[in-house]
Amino acid sequence: MKIYIKNMVCSRCEMAVRTLFDEMKISVLSIKLGEVELSKTLENLEKKQLSEKLKSLGFELLDDKISKTIERIKNRIIDLVHHQNEQLKINLSSYLSEDLNQDYSALSNLFSETEGITIEHYFIAQKIERVKELLIYNELSLSEIAFQLNYSSVAHLSNQFKKTTGITPTQFKQLKEKKRKQIDDL
Numbered sequence: 001m002k003i004y005i006k007n008m009v010c011s012r013c014e015m016a017v018r019t020l021f022d023e024m025k026i027s028v029l030s031i032k033l034g035e036v037e038l039s040k041t042l043e044n045l046e047k048k049q050l051s052e053k054l055k056s057l058g059f060e061l062l063d064d065k066i067s068k069t070i071e072r073i074k075n076r077i078i079d080l081v082h083h084q085n086e087q088l089k090i091n092l093s094s095y096l097s098e099d100l101n102q103d104y105s106a107l108s109n110l111f112s113e114t115e116g117i118t119i120e121h122y123f124i125a126q127k128i129e130r131v132k133e134l135l136i137y138n139e140l141s142l143s144e145i146a147f148q149l150n151y152s153s154v155a156h157l158s159n160q161f162k163k164t165t166g167i168t169p170t171q172f173k174q175l176k177e178k179k180r181k182q183i184d185d186l
Contacts, residue, residue: 001038004068006060008034009078013059020053034075070114072100073107074122081126081149082133089150092123128164131157135173142169 008017014031021028026046027039042050051061062068076099077092096119097104111119127149134145142154151157161169 001041003036003038003042004062004071005034005036005054006062006067006071007058008075010082016057017054017059020050020057024050024053026050032075033079034071066110066114069100069102069107070111073111073119076100077119077123077126081123081130092119124160125164128161131161131169132165132172135169136176138173 005017008014010033014033017036018028018031021031021036024046026042029037029039031037047061054061062071073096076096080092080095093104093108096107100107108119111117111122115122117125130149131145134140134148135142140148142157146154146157149157151160158169161167161172165172167175
């Protein structure tokens with residue numbers, strides 16, 4: 001049996017959910033972003049208790065098909081952008097369509113109607129968040145970041161970054177360094 005959980009976005013989330021299932025003595029076959037595969041179907045009381053405990057951790061148990069599909073799309077994109085850099089060179093629509101075993105236009109329409117933005121805009125937003133992360137780490141140059149995230153050029157990355165955030169990557173980096181210095185002065 002698979003259950004779907006909203007707001008699982010990183011490996012720490014997976015660990016927190018695994019710990020919760022262990023505490024509740026619910027046998028888990030596998031956990032990945034937004035999905036938990038169980039060895040058995042949950043009783044109604046177990047499901048209710050699980051839902052309450054997940055909420056206390058900032059997660060949400062998803063019951064309806066639309067919410068599950070939207071969360072699966074988001075989790076696949078987050079995983080792709082933040083954890084599978086080498087995969088970013090693939091076609092997003094093909095990736096989602098194959099992974100979710102559904103027609104991309106149906107997924108796209110559902111996502112847009114539910115979330116108020118397109119899958120492409122959500123994907124770009126995640127890529128920009130990843131760029132911010134990599135700029136803060138200060139381990140890669142802007143060219144290396146552009147290459148890693150499959151931008152055609154540094155200019156393309158910079159234009160998309162500015163369009164999304166209102167500032168250039170260089171300005172973002174300078175702001176973060178200034179804030180860091182102020183914290184260090186404390």
